[in-house]
Amino acid sequence: MHRTYTVTEIRDENYRTKTLVLDRALIAKPGQFAMVWLPGVDERPFSIAAASPLTLTVVAVGPFSERLHQLGEGERLWVRGPLGQPFELPAQPSGKRLVMVGGGYGVAPLRFLAREALTANAAVEVCIGARTAADVLLAERLVMDGAVVRVMTEDGSRGGRGLVTAALEAAVLEARPASVYACGPVPMLEAVESRCLAHGLPYQLSWEARMRCGMGLCGTCEVHGRRREGWLACSDGPVSVS
Amino acid sequence: MTDAVDLTCEFLGLRLPNPIILASGVIGTSAALMVRAAREGAGAVTAKSCGPGPRAGHPNPVAVDWGHGVINAIGLSNPGAVAEVALLADAQARLRSLGVPLIASVFGGTVEEFATVARIVSGADPDLIEVNVSCPNVADEFGTPFAASCADAAAVTEAVKVAAVGIPISLKLAPNVPSIGRIAAAVVEAGADAITAINTMPGMVINADAGRPVLSNRVGGLSGPALKPIALRCVAEVASAVEVPIIGTGGVMTGRDAAEMLMAGATAVGVGTAVWYRGVSVLGEIADELCAFLRGSDCAGLGDIRGRIFE
Incomplete structure (x- = not known):
């Protein structure tokens, strides 16, 4: 069932991204998601950026996320999950x-994971890929959290120029990680997977x-691919473990 | 104590490795998912219902767990019969090698559409065609389900029976009728080879804070634990009214629930919403639990408990 939440704080993250902090917690782990419902509008899946309070x-990629951006402090939304x-x-x-490898807006759930890992005294390096400098998300916050951050942009306007897998490759060559975590578009996940297989690294991927x-x-959410058949992103995933 | 329990289920000449059937509407949307259901232990697999043309279904929310079960109004999303037949043929080729029968599911807005869809999906050579005359979630477009009237349900049965040329058919009936036994008798008289009982029960869930129904379709079908007593009553009523085999479906979460369904007169047992509560592996787990129940009850096979409440 949906639970009712109230927006208590709104933060601008970049030109088309806002973080909504809600009034209470949802018991959830990094990588899980929630269905967010605006009655009369729609209900869509969102990754969980923080659980306590739910964040x-x-x-803004479509009509529903634009409606969420229009919510003000004190307004309500409804949440079903964690799933x-x-x-x-x-x-x-x-x-x-x-x-950790975050492509575009896949960085949001990775920050939740990064903070949990840093609290447990792991050394965390986050590779952020974006189209342009303006699209880079959460880099400063991750640095403040204590992570090492590498940024790649497609146009070279911030960090290295190219795809985020180049940053992953550099991070792996610098020191072998215990595990690789990734969230982002499917082509990026497939590229991360093939790099991890080539290096013999364990990996976990979050699928959209x-x-x-x-x-x-x-x-509806069946993921088709070479390595996954009959695999449902909502219940078998969204995280697949190598 | 009996040593060996035989779960093999004879159904209209088919030999199911066990009586647990993946119910229509749950993960029956691709060949890969249906093969997975078989590998996870289903004795037969039912595809998602298909109709004459592609349908996107309803906007979200389409399903929620309301505390004592699930309510859904997916809205008969499907790719249309022509695309479905390729999917079914692929699934059938792979399921045959696993020894797990494939059940196609069809719906239509008119008697003629039911027949057309059945004729098209027959091309994939499914082992059984389930005729969904009882979807509660598309009343706006299709009006009252055919399952509400003896004459309408019988007309669909006759048309599909002709169109399905040699493939047996099972009519999937609705619980919300004054006498499901009379509907069952009418469709069997019209040529139905089996009965699937029951579809979901129409209901509404309202979120009081939001002051609105939760589903975008406002109403939906109740399934899961709350449905079981209704399903058991319907199956028992159908078993009293007709001689054909019954796929008893509704609220089966455990092997013990499956045993109850058999005792009410079912020949095989549909499982759907349990996939939400226990994952896809629930199909094999329920079969294992049923096996353990039979062993503990000193029974050698399904025949020892089937229809027991009538003894």
């Missing part, structure tokens, strides 16, 4: 080197898909 980082399988940190994270029921019933 959603929302990019799906989370990222898993190593059993003993302390001292381990963890590399259109979702309807979010309950593993309707079949």
